[in-house]
Amino acid sequence: MASTASSPSALNPASVPAAAEAAQPVRQAPSARTRIRRMPARGSYDTAELHAILDDAYLCHVAFADEAGTHCIPTACWREGDHLYIHGSNGSRMLKVAAAGTQVCVTVTHLDGLVLARSAFHHSMNYRSAVIYGVFETVEEAHKAAALDAFVEHIAPGRSHEVRRGDRNELGATTVLRLALDESVTKCRRGGPKDDEADMAVPAWAGVLPMALRGGAPQPDGEQATLPAYVGRWDGTVVPAGRASPDGTA
Numbered sequence: 001m002a003s004t005a006s007s008p009s010a011l012n013p014a015s016v017p018a019a020a021e022a023a024q025p026v027r028q029a030p031s032a033r034t035r036i037r038r039m040p041a042r043g044s045y046d047t048a049e050l051h052a053i054l055d056d057a058y059l060c061h062v063a064f065a066d067e068a069g070t071h072c073i074p075t076a077c078w079r080e081g082d083h084l085y086i087h088g089s090n091g092s093r094m095l096k097v098a099a100a101g102t103q104v105c106v107t108v109t110h111l112d113g114l115v116l117a118r119s120a121f122h123h124s125m126n127y128r129s130a131v132i133y134g135v136f137e138t139v140e141e142a143h144k145a146a147a148l149d150a151f152v153e154h155i156a157p158g159r160s161h162e163v164r165r166g167d168r169n170e171l172g173a174t175t176v177l178r179l180a181l182d183e184s185v186t187k188c189r190r191g192g193p194k195d196d197e198a199d200m201a202v203p204a205w206a207g208v209l210p211m212a213l214r215g216g217a218p219q220p221d222g223e224q225a226t227l228p229a230y231v232g233r234w235d236g237t238v239v240p241a242g243r244a245s246p247d248g249t250a
């Protein structure tokens with residue numbers, strides 16, 4: 001089921017009272033480096049929360065180090081089961097380094113709102129974010145086509161049955177990697193400003209300016225015979241990629 005502006009999901013910052021944040025249980029961190037020290041009540045090791053954040057993402061950032069230094073590269077991503085997938089040209093430096101067993105740190109971030117407090121100090125942002133550590137593994141040739149189908153479905157549900165699938169040369173030129181979600185953590189801020197009692201009389205507007213990734217008007221490439229549901233409903237739609245329903249309802 002999709003999350004839209006008219007049907008806020010459990011992840012919608014507007015649907016979770018600020019007071020509930022402090023009461024959220026903090027589960028066991030899978031490692032020392034995923035233990036949230038600052039604002040631990042905002043952290044979670046809940047699989048459903050992690051999956052929801054990843055499924056709302058088109059994009060992740062992959063951080064890794066090589067002989068030239070430390071890099072952080074944006075790239076498309078999708079989730080299947082307990083893995084996050086990325087893909088690209090066999091010639092990509094990022095993919096070659098990642099496929100070689102290099103430790104990576106992958107992040108996904110959704111900005112859900114600007115939190116305007118009565119004091120400058122207490123301004124904040126509402127967000128949902130995930131950090132995953134580990135080592136990518138290469139998806140075998142036999143599973144590559146299915147993995148890329150899943151990527152197309154993530155972009156536009158139903159589309160993998162409409163497009164020409166990759167041929168042998170295209171698949172051969174493409175690297176697909178996957179990262180286990182074992183060592184991961186999420187952190188979210190929801191709710192309104194947390195002003196000091198002494199500032200409550202300050203006459204500045206206070207509250208949340210919500211934000212969301214929204215689709216614009218589709219731009220057809222030439223004459224189009226058909227208008228798939230995922231195109232027809234794109235304009236103005238809040239865009240939670242992975243949680244769109246199979247008929248393209250967002």
Ligand SMILES: Cc1cc2nc3c(=O)[nH]c(=O)nc-3n(C[C@H](O)[C@H](O)[C@H](O)COP(=O)(O)OP(=O)(O)OC[C@H]3O[C@@H](n4cnc5c(N)ncnc54)[C@H](O)[C@@H]3O)c2cc1C
Nearest residue numbers: 059071073074075076077086087088089091092093094095
């Ligand atoms: C929204 C989005 C989606 C993308 N999806 C994919 C994908 O699915 N697969 C894929 O292979 N690539 C994707 N890219 C491109 C990706 O960011 C890299 O440019 C590409 O993977 C090549 O990486 P590389 O390490 O081989 O690049 P190189 O050319 O070796 O990088 C050399 C240097 O160029 C700079 N650089 C590289 N990429 C960028 C960038 N995007 N922005 C600014 N500086 C950069 C960095 O300093 C980097 O160290 C995407 C980029 C964006 C923004």
